[in-house]
Amino acid sequence: MPRRHSAVPYKEQSIIRLLTVKVIRALNIPWADWMSNADCYVCLWLPTASNKMVKTKTVSNSSCPVWNETFLFTICSNVKNVIHLTLHDEDVISRNDLLFTVAFDVGSIAAGESTLRSFCLSTDGQQILEMEFTVQAIQDGFETIVTNGVVVSREMTGVEVCVDKMRIPERLFGCHLDLTVEDSCEKIRKIELIRPVLCGDYTYSCRFHCMKRWNPELAVELKGTAGQCRCVIPVNSISAGNEAKINLCATQVFSKCCWCNRCCLPLRSTKMNLEVTVKAQECSEKLDTRLGFDICEEEKIFLSKRKQRVAQTLKRVLKLDRDLEEHEVPVIAVAATGGGVRAMTGFFGTLAGLKKLNLLDCVTYVTGTSGSTWTMSKLYDDANWSSKDLCEPIEEACRNVIKSKKPCFSFEKMAHYKEEMNKRAQMGYRNSSTDLWGLLIESMFYDQVYETTLSDQRKALCDGQNPLPMYVSLSVKSNTTSTMDYKEWCEFSPYEVGILKYGAYIKSEDFGSKFCMGRKTCALPESRICFLQGLWSNIFSINLMDAWFSAVSSEHFWYRFTRDNVLDLDTEEAMKRRNASAALDTRLLQPSGDFNRLIRGILTDRFLDGEHHNFLRGLQMHCDYNSGANFGPCDGILNHSPNDLTPSSEYLCMVDSAYYINASFPPLLREERKVDLILAFDYGLEDKFKTLVGTQSYCTDHNLAFPKIEVSEEDRSNPKECYAFSGDESTKCPVILHFPLVNCTFKKYKEPGVPRQTVSEMEDGILQMESFFSPYQVFRLTYSKPDFDKLVKLTQYNVENNEEMILQALRNAIACRQQCRAK
Structure with missing residues (x-):
C-alpha cells in the first residue's frame, strides 16, 4: 500500500x-x-x-x-x-x-x-x-x-525597486519604467512616472519574489517621449539587506545607462538622470501556506469543544446510564449532495427533521456542494442557528424560492452587479461569469445583500455550538482538459481552504490573495460569501466534454x-x-x-471559466510525490506530468463537483478526521445510488476506507427511504446511512405513524419528481409554494420516519469506539 x-x-x-x-x-x-x-x-x-x-x-x-x-x-x-x-x-x-x-x-x-x-x-x-x-x-x-512529501517550498529572495518621486527630472514625467525579472513570480511590473501630489507618499515602489538559486536578472527600461534606455543587473549581485543604485540616463537622441560605479559615454544632448534603488532581502522562512495532511489547530480546538456537547446529547437521546468518556464519543457527519434549488430546499427539510429528533447536536461536521451550500451559508450567518427553531429560515427560503426571478435581471439590478464587480476589479480580483452568478444567487434567494464572509462563520464555532461546515468544489484545468481527465477536490471551511491531494491549505480569509512558493505576495480583501456560493455551484465553467459525460456517462468516443x-x-x-x-x-x-x-x-475550452489567484502557485513537486496514497489514477492523466499540475498554474479554475461526483464525501474521508458515521442525503432525481458508487470508485483508487456499495435490482427500481452500508471489522471505514430522495411512505403518511385520510391530505403526499416536466428539475429557479412545502415536508419526514435506524447507528458507533479502545 x-x-x-x-x-x-x-x-x-x-x-x-x-x-x-x-x-x-x-x-x-x-x-x-x-x-x-x-x-x-x-x-x-x-x-x-x-x-x-x-x-x-x-x-x-x-x-x-x-x-x-x-x-x-x-x-x-x-x-x-x-x-x-x-x-x-x-x-x-x-x-x-x-x-x-x-x-x-x-x-x-x-x-x-x-x-x-x-x-x-x-x-x-x-x-x-x-x-x-x-x-x-x-x-x-x-x-x-520545507515540504510535506508532496509539494516543496524553496528559499526565495525579495527584490524591491524604488523611485523617489521628488528626484524625477521634470522632462521624464509621462514616461514609464518597465521592470522585468523573468525568473520571478511577478515577471513584469510597470511604474508610471507622474508628477507627485503632496499626499505623504513620495516613493514609487514594487516588489519581485525570486527563487534564490535561479540567478535572476532585473531589467530596468525607461520608455517615453524623452527617450529610451535600459539596464540589466543580476539580482544575486546585491547582498541580502543591501541596496544598489541604478542611474538611467535618457535623451531624445540616444541614451546610455549605467548602474553603481560604471561610467556612461558622453551624450550629445542634455542628460536626464533617473535614479532607481534596488533592495534585496531574503524572504521569511515562515510560510503563509500550511503544508501537511493533518487538520489545523483551530479545528482541533473546535473538536474538543464540540465533543463535550455531542457527548451530552448522545447521553440524553440514547438514554445512556452514564456519561461517555472522551474516546467513546463518535464523530458523526451530515453530507449533502447538490441539485440547485431542489438541494437547497431539501436540505432545509433534512436539517429540520434532525432538529426535531434532537440529533443536530450529535453532528460534528456538515458538508455540502452546489445547491446545498446555499442552505449552509444562509444558516451559518446566525451564530446559534442549530439551537433555534428552523421555521424562520425556512419561511425566508420559501419567500425567495416562490418569488419571480425577473426583477433579478432588471436594469437596476444589472447596474448593481456591475458596480459590485467593478469593486472587485479594483481590489485586484479577476471578474468572471462565476462572480455574476454569485450575485444572482444572492439576489434570487436572499432578502438582502450580505456582507458576511466565510471566515465570519467562525463565530458559529467558537464554543462548539454548531457543526463545522465544509464546502466542496473541484479544481480543474481551464482549457485543453476535461474534468474527467483532471480534477482535484478542494475543501472550504471557516478556518481554511485547501486542495486535498497536495496537503496545502491557507486561511479562509486569504483565498483570492496572491501567493508564490507558499508566501502571500499580495493581500486582497476577503470575498463576500455570495462570490463563494457562485464558485461552489459554478455551472459556467463546464466544457462540451463535461456536458457529454453528464449526458451519457462516457467520454471514450472523444x-x-x-x-x-x-x-x-x-x-x-x-x-x-x-x-x-x-x-x-x-x-x-x-x-x-x-x-x-x-x-x-x-x-x-471552458468558455466562461471563473479563475482565481492560485494559492499553490510556485510550489514544486517533491521528488517522491507520486509514491504516496494521495495521488491515485482517479485524479487524472496529468499526475505523471508534474510540470502541468496545479502548482504550475497562475490561476485556479473551480467547478461544481457534480461534473464528476455529485457528493461532498471527500473531506469526511480524510483519515485525520476519524469520522464514524455519515448521514448522507442525496437530492438527485435519477439514479439514487450514483453518488455512492462514484465515491466508492474514488476511494478504491486512493486507498481510502469506504463501504462496499451493493444494491439489488429491486432497490434500484424501487428504492427505500434509508440504507445502511458498512465495511467489515478489518477496515476502519465510516458507516453510511444513505437517504435518497424518494416518496416511499410519505404519500400515505403525513407524519410517521399518522396516515393520510382526506383528499387534501392525499394530494399533499403527491410529488412529481420523475417526469421531465417535474417542478424540481435542476434548472428551475422558481417553485410554487405547494411544491416548496411538499419537498421540505418530504425530506423532513424521511428523516423522522427512520429515527430508530439512526439511533441504532449511533449506538453501534459508540460500541465500535469502545471495542477499539478495549483492543
Missing part, C-alpha cells in the same frame, strides 16, 4: 547540482511540408530551474540536423525535475510546427554521472533525438526546503480527439535505473493533427 505523506511540514537539506544538457543531433526527421526538409530547432523547458524556455539555433532544410549546443541548469535534488524537450519545425509563413515532445526525469541520473540518451521518436525506431546529460556537484550546493498520443520510451536498462531512483517514465508525446487540435479546442 502507498505510504502516507507527512501530517506536518518538515525541513530537508537538499543538494544543489549543476545539470548540463547537450543537444547533439536528430536523425531521419520527416518532412513537415512538401517544399523542403524540416527546419528544426529544439526547445528545453525545466520549470524547476527557470521560468525561461531556451532553444537551439535552427538548422535549415535538413532531415538529420546537428546542433551540439550545451545548456546549463541549477537543480534541487529533492524536487521532481522533469525536462521537456520539444522538437519544432520553423516556418516563416505560418506558425512553427511542434513535431515531438519528450518528457525526461533527470532524477534518474546520479551525481557525477554523464549519460548519452537516444530518444526514439517513432515506433519503428528510425527517428531519433540524441542528447547528453551530465549532473555535477557544485560548491556550497545546499538549500533548505478521447482520440482530446488526448495526445503518449508512448513510454524507457528501455529495459533505463527502467531498472528508473525504479532504483523512483524516477518517472520517459514519455513521448506525439501531438495531434490540426483537425484533432481544432476538435480538442471546441470540446475542452
Whole structure:
C-alpha cells in the first residue's frame, strides 16, 4: 500500500547540482511540408530551474540536423525535475510546427554521472533525438526546503525597486519604467512616472519574489517621449539587506545607462538622470501556506469543544446510564449532495427533521456542494442557528424560492452587479461569469445583500455550538482538459481552504490573495460569501466534454480527439535505473493533427471559466510525490506530468463537483478526521445510488476506507427511504446511512405513524419528481409554494420516519469506539 505523506511540514537539506544538457543531433526527421526538409530547432523547458524556455539555433532544410549546443541548469535534488524537450519545425509563413515532445526525469541520473540518451521518436525506431546529460556537484550546493512529501517550498529572495518621486527630472514625467525579472513570480511590473501630489507618499515602489538559486536578472527600461534606455543587473549581485543604485540616463537622441560605479559615454544632448534603488532581502522562512495532511489547530480546538456537547446529547437521546468518556464519543457527519434549488430546499427539510429528533447536536461536521451550500451559508450567518427553531429560515427560503426571478435581471439590478464587480476589479480580483452568478444567487434567494464572509462563520464555532461546515468544489484545468481527465477536490471551511491531494491549505480569509512558493505576495480583501456560493455551484465553467459525460456517462468516443498520443520510451536498462531512483517514465508525446487540435479546442475550452489567484502557485513537486496514497489514477492523466499540475498554474479554475461526483464525501474521508458515521442525503432525481458508487470508485483508487456499495435490482427500481452500508471489522471505514430522495411512505403518511385520510391530505403526499416536466428539475429557479412545502415536508419526514435506524447507528458507533479502545 502507498505510504502516507507527512501530517506536518518538515525541513530537508537538499543538494544543489549543476545539470548540463547537450543537444547533439536528430536523425531521419520527416518532412513537415512538401517544399523542403524540416527546419528544426529544439526547445528545453525545466520549470524547476527557470521560468525561461531556451532553444537551439535552427538548422535549415535538413532531415538529420546537428546542433551540439550545451545548456546549463541549477537543480534541487529533492524536487521532481522533469525536462521537456520539444522538437519544432520553423516556418516563416505560418506558425512553427511542434513535431515531438519528450518528457525526461533527470532524477534518474546520479551525481557525477554523464549519460548519452537516444530518444526514439517513432515506433519503428528510425527517428531519433540524441542528447547528453551530465549532473555535477557544485560548491556550497545546499538549500533548505520545507515540504510535506508532496509539494516543496524553496528559499526565495525579495527584490524591491524604488523611485523617489521628488528626484524625477521634470522632462521624464509621462514616461514609464518597465521592470522585468523573468525568473520571478511577478515577471513584469510597470511604474508610471507622474508628477507627485503632496499626499505623504513620495516613493514609487514594487516588489519581485525570486527563487534564490535561479540567478535572476532585473531589467530596468525607461520608455517615453524623452527617450529610451535600459539596464540589466543580476539580482544575486546585491547582498541580502543591501541596496544598489541604478542611474538611467535618457535623451531624445540616444541614451546610455549605467548602474553603481560604471561610467556612461558622453551624450550629445542634455542628460536626464533617473535614479532607481534596488533592495534585496531574503524572504521569511515562515510560510503563509500550511503544508501537511493533518487538520489545523483551530479545528482541533473546535473538536474538543464540540465533543463535550455531542457527548451530552448522545447521553440524553440514547438514554445512556452514564456519561461517555472522551474516546467513546463518535464523530458523526451530515453530507449533502447538490441539485440547485431542489438541494437547497431539501436540505432545509433534512436539517429540520434532525432538529426535531434532537440529533443536530450529535453532528460534528456538515458538508455540502452546489445547491446545498446555499442552505449552509444562509444558516451559518446566525451564530446559534442549530439551537433555534428552523421555521424562520425556512419561511425566508420559501419567500425567495416562490418569488419571480425577473426583477433579478432588471436594469437596476444589472447596474448593481456591475458596480459590485467593478469593486472587485479594483481590489485586484479577476471578474468572471462565476462572480455574476454569485450575485444572482444572492439576489434570487436572499432578502438582502450580505456582507458576511466565510471566515465570519467562525463565530458559529467558537464554543462548539454548531457543526463545522465544509464546502466542496473541484479544481480543474481551464482549457485543453476535461474534468474527467483532471480534477482535484478542494475543501472550504471557516478556518481554511485547501486542495486535498497536495496537503496545502491557507486561511479562509486569504483565498483570492496572491501567493508564490507558499508566501502571500499580495493581500486582497476577503470575498463576500455570495462570490463563494457562485464558485461552489459554478455551472459556467463546464466544457462540451463535461456536458457529454453528464449526458451519457462516457467520454471514450472523444478521447482520440482530446488526448495526445503518449508512448513510454524507457528501455529495459533505463527502467531498472528508473525504479532504483523512483524516477518517472520517459514519455513521448506525439501531438495531434490540426483537425484533432481544432476538435480538442471546441470540446475542452471552458468558455466562461471563473479563475482565481492560485494559492499553490510556485510550489514544486517533491521528488517522491507520486509514491504516496494521495495521488491515485482517479485524479487524472496529468499526475505523471508534474510540470502541468496545479502548482504550475497562475490561476485556479473551480467547478461544481457534480461534473464528476455529485457528493461532498471527500473531506469526511480524510483519515485525520476519524469520522464514524455519515448521514448522507442525496437530492438527485435519477439514479439514487450514483453518488455512492462514484465515491466508492474514488476511494478504491486512493486507498481510502469506504463501504462496499451493493444494491439489488429491486432497490434500484424501487428504492427505500434509508440504507445502511458498512465495511467489515478489518477496515476502519465510516458507516453510511444513505437517504435518497424518494416518496416511499410519505404519500400515505403525513407524519410517521399518522396516515393520510382526506383528499387534501392525499394530494399533499403527491410529488412529481420523475417526469421531465417535474417542478424540481435542476434548472428551475422558481417553485410554487405547494411544491416548496411538499419537498421540505418530504425530506423532513424521511428523516423522522427512520429515527430508530439512526439511533441504532449511533449506538453501534459508540460500541465500535469502545471495542477499539478495549483492543
